[in-house]
Amino acid sequence: MSSSPAATRRVTRRVSVKLVRLTVLGCCGAWPTAGAAGSGYLVEHDGFRLLVDVGYAVVPRLQEYVAVDELDAVLISHGHPDHCVDLNPLLRGRMLRDDPPDPLPVFAPAGELTAVLALDRPGMLDAGYGLTDIEDGDRFEVGPFAVHARSLPHSRTNLGLRITAGGRSLVYTGDSGASPVTPELARDADLLLAEASFVDELPWDSGRHLSSAEQRGRVAADADVRYLVLTHLLPGTDPAASRAAARRHFTGKLAAATTGLVIDFDR
Amino acid sequence: MSSSPAATRRVTRRVSVKLVRLTVLGCCGAWPTAGAAGSGYLVEHDGFRLLVDVGYAVVPRLQEYVAVDELDAVLISHGHPDHCVDLNPLLRGRMLRDDPPDPLPVFAPAGELTAVLALDRPGMLDAGYGLTDIEDGDRFEVGPFAVHARSLPHSRTNLGLRITAGGRSLVYTGDSGASPVTPELARDADLLLAEASFVDELPWDSGRHLSSAEQRGRVAADADVRYLVLTHLLPGTDPAASRAAARRHFTGKLAAATTGLVIDFDR
Numbered sequence: 388m389s390s391s392p393a394a395t396r397r398v399t400r401r402v403s404v405k406l407v408r409l410t411v412l413g414c415c416g417a418w419p420t421a422g423a424a425g426s427g428y429l430v431e432h433d434g435f436r437l438l439v440d441v442g443y444a445v446v447p448r449l450q451e452y453v454a455v456d457e458l459d460a461v462l463i464s465h466g467h468p469d470h471c472v473d474l475n476p477l478l479r480g481r482m483l484r485d486d487p488p489d490p491l492p493v494f495a496p497a498g499e500l501t502a503v504l505a506l507d508r509p510g511m512l513d514a515g516y517g518l519t520d521i522e523d524g525d526r527f528e529v530g531p532f533a534v535h536a537r538s539l540p541h542s543r544t545n546l547g548l549r550i551t552a553g554g555r556s557l558v559y560t561g562d563s564g565a566s567p568v569t570p571e572l573a574r575d576a577d578l579l580l581a582e583a584s585f586v587d588e589l590p591w592d593s594g595r596h597l598s599s600a601e602q603r604g605r606v607a608a609d610a611d612v613r614y615l616v617l618t619h620l621l622p623g624t625d626p627a628a629s630r631a632a633a634r635r636h637f638t639g640k641l642a643a644a645t646t647g648l649v650i651d652f653d654r
Numbered sequence: 655m656s657s658s659p660a661a662t663r664r665v666t667r668r669v670s671v672k673l674v675r676l677t678v679l680g681c682c683g684a685w686p687t688a689g690a691a692g693s694g695y696l697v698e699h700d701g702f703r704l705l706v707d708v709g710y711a712v713v714p715r716l717q718e719y720v721a722v723d724e725l726d727a728v729l730i731s732h733g734h735p736d737h738c739v740d741l742n743p744l745l746r747g748r749m750l751r752d753d754p755p756d757p758l759p760v761f762a763p764a765g766e767l768t769a770v771l772a773l774d775r776p777g778m779l780d781a782g783y784g785l786t787d788i789e790d791g792d793r794f795e796v797g798p799f800a801v802h803a804r805s806l807p808h809s810r811t812n813l814g815l816r817i818t819a820g821g822r823s824l825v826y827t828g829d830s831g832a833s834p835v836t837p838e839l840a841r842d843a844d845l846l847l848a849e850a851s852f853v854d855e856l857p858w859d860s861g862r863h864l865s866s867a868e869q870r871g872r873v874a875a876d877a878d879v880r881y882l883v884l885t886h887l888l889p890g891t892d893p894a895a896s897r898a899a900a901r902r903h904f905t906g907k908l909a910a911a912t913t914g915l916v917i918d919f920d921r
Contacts, residue, residue, distance in 0.1 A: 418746040421717035425743075443743045444711035450688035468742050468773040475735055476692075476710045479685040480889070506735040506769050508810075543775075622747070 402431035404531075407555045407652040409578065412438075412448040414644035416584045416619035417469055419443045423646055425469035426619060428559070428580065432552040435459050435530035438477075439548065439559055445473040446480065448646070455480035456488040460529045464561025465545035466499030474516075475506045482515040491516045494529065496544040521546060537572045539563035541596045547572050555652040558612070562619065564595045565602055573610035577652050580644070581606065583617040586624060587632045604633030604641075618644035669698035671798075674822045674919040676845065679705075679715040681911035683829075683851045683886035684736055686710045690913055692736040693886060695826065695847065699819040702726050702797035705744075706815065706826055712740040713747065715913070722747035723755040727796045731828025732812035733766030741783075742773045749782040758783045761796065763811040788813060804839045806830035809863045814839050822919040825879070829886065831862045832869055840877035844919050847911070848873065850884040853891060854899045871900030871908075885911035 402408045408431045413424025425442020429452060436453050438445075438461045446455065455477055463471050474493070481488055493500070497520040504512070521527065523538035523546070535549040545561040549572050558573040559580045573579045583600040585593070600617050607615040615637055617629050626643035633641055642648070669675045675698045680691025692709020696719060703720050705712075705728045713722065722744055730738050741760070748755055760767070764787040771779070788794065790805035790813070802816040812828040816839050825840040826847045840846045850867040852860070867884050874882040882904055884896050893910035900908055909915070 417750050418722075418743040419714045421714055423714050424711075443740070444691075444714050447686045447688055447690050447711050455685075469746075472739065472742070472773060473710070475739070476685040479736075483684050483888075502769075502773050505772065506739060621750075 401434040404433040404553060405653065407432045407552050407557065409557060409580070409648075409650045409652075410452060411618070411644045411646060411648040412452075413442055413445050413646060414618045414620070415443075415469070416582070416621040416624075418622065419469075420622045424448050425472070427473070429453065430532070430550060430557065433531045435532070437462060437529055437532060437550075439550070440464055440470045440561075441473040441477060442469040443472055446476045449477075456484075458491065460492040461494070462529060462534065462548060462550075463493065463495035463499065464548060464559065465496060465541060465543055466502065467543065467562065468503065470561070471495070471500060471503050474500065474503050475512075478512040478515040479507070482512055487515065490514065492519065492529065493517065494519045494521050494527070494534075496521060496546055499544060535572070537568050539566050539568060539572075549573070549576065553652075557652075560598070560603075562597060564593075564597060570606050570610040573606065573612055576610065576612045578614045578616060578650065579603070579607050579610065579612040580616045580618055582619040583629055583633070584619055584621045584624075586628045599632065600629035601632040601635060604636035607633070607637040607639065612639065614640040614642075614650070616642050616644050616648075616650070620644075668701040671700040671820060672920065674699045674819050674824065676824060676847070676917045676919075677719060678885070678911045678913060678915040679719075680709055680712050680913060681885045681887070682710075682736070683849070683888040683891075685889065686736075687889045691715050692739070694740070696720065697799070697817060697824065700798045702799070704729060704796055704799060704817075706817070707731055707737045707828075708740040708744060709736040710739055713743045716744070723751075725758065727759040728761070729796060729801065729815060729817075730760065730762035730766065731815060731826065732763060732808060732810055733769065734810065734829065735770065737828070738762070738767060738770050739773075741767065741770050742779075745779040745782040746774070749779055754782065757781065759786065759796065760784065761786045761788050761794070761801075763788060763813055766811060802839070804835050806833050806835060806839075807862060816840070816843065820919075824919075827865070827870075829864060831860075831864060837873050837877040840873065840879050843877065843879045845881045845883060845917065846870070846874050846877065846879040847883045847885055849886040850896055850900070851886055851888045851891075853895045866899065867896035868899040868902060871903035874900070874904040874906065879906065881907040881909075881917070883909050883911050883915075883917070887911075
């Protein structure tokens with residue numbers, strides 16, 4: 388894996404081999420509300436900075452923690468713009484300078500980034516990234532992280548991601564309707580970061596590709612995860628109601644994501 | 655011009671017929687730095703809210719002032735993503751609700767929004783906007799504003815915009831290299847909001863499509879504008895140096911744009 392020329396600048400803030408740290412950069416479902424951002428999760432271990440999803444307004448948030456040229460890799464669940472559009476300014480920020488860092492490794496389902504990569508003129512940002520297509524069942528390494536990807540049902544190809552390092556596992560659903568694969572992927576995970584667009588009732592046309600907090604509580608209980616973090620709440624959804632709905636089924640640690648939430652997993 | 659169903663909610667904050675108000679929502683050139691946003695300028699008069707350019711992370715900023723369904727129109731200088739990409743979440747925020755407002759009038763050079771409108775699946779947001787192509791020389795009305803558009807040189811079609819209401823004129827350059835049309839468009843304006851990517855020296859390959867603060871100071875002096883606001887400074891550019899460069903030529907009121915800057919033009 389290539390390393391950034393800015394590596395020396397990381398020392399004071401780097402997350403050690405003893406920790407896996409999750410930082411929520413944005414967690415709005417569908418579109419960002421005032422002062423907020425779309426899906427973006429910084430996952431760090433042993434000095435490596437992995438960004439999982441890069442939705443609306445995530446890049447200005449990211450830089451409150453990490454410079455754009457200090458990021459080591461990006462992993463994208465699916466190609467809806469609230470999950471990937473800020474890949475464009477991220478690549479601009481790395482490329483439009485005199486000393487661009489090495490190309491950014493980007494992992495995404497095949498074809499899902501076509502629209503976001505077409506925002507600038509063809510070729511302009513090509514030297515700034517190396518794109519690896521990932522698909523259902525893939526197991527691969529990103530720096531110190533082992534990743535297992537499983538397809539979960541959505542209106543376009545969406546990969547659930549099990550990310551493991553230092554003996555700790557974080558499972559992220561992307562956006563997805565109910566599937567027996569979700570508890571399978573999340574089995575015994577330390578943390579399940581689960582899209583919960585709705586509280587409990589789902590609109591008739593949404594159940595195949597999105598989930599409720601109540602459903603995620605049931606999945607977390609079934610999979611015996613230690614910590615459930617509800618995310619991607621649609622604007623206007625009450626986080627307390629979402630937590631209560633998940634709590635009907637899940638007795639473990641529980642939170643609704645907020646911008647700037649940091650969760651450390653000790654070894 | 656259609657009005658939003660949310661009109662009744664505006665009363666407490668609406669800008670009266672006595673004022674034209676400019677609010678800078680974002681002003682980063684090329685890509686947004688920590689906590690910042692791309693180009694986005696809210697221009698208000700007589701209760702009408704016009705958004706000029708909708709760059710990266712502008713929609714979360716906009717909502718610190720105006721709900722997405724309270725916006726009355728959008729005017730876009732050109733199709734680079736740092737000037738238009740947040741049209742996508744703006745339309746999502748208006749459409750993905752039970753009671754969507756009337757379609758948003760959007761004015762842009764022909765074809766410049768093709769990439770941003772392709773971020774979601776074809777047709778998904780079509781009912782949310784009405785697109786009017788504008789071109790060099792056009793004069794048109796947007797609510798209480800009279801707009802005059804002139805083509806200014808850039809790497810893609812870019813329209814400079816003279817926006818007049820209540821006897822006050824604001825001229826916006828979009829991104830543009832040197833042109834005799836700029837001082838012509840800006841003649842005697844109350845405010846010239848001018849892209850100034852660089853301080854004074856321009857990289858050899860940038861002079862045809864971007865400008866320096868020094869050049870903008872000369873234009874402001876030539877056009878006899880009252881107030882010059884430098885904007886779109888590239889990340890890392892020193893605003894004090896930019897102001898000093900413009901000051902070599904221009905003796906009027908002068909500022910470098912900052913997020914949240916509000917300028918009121920009294921009648």
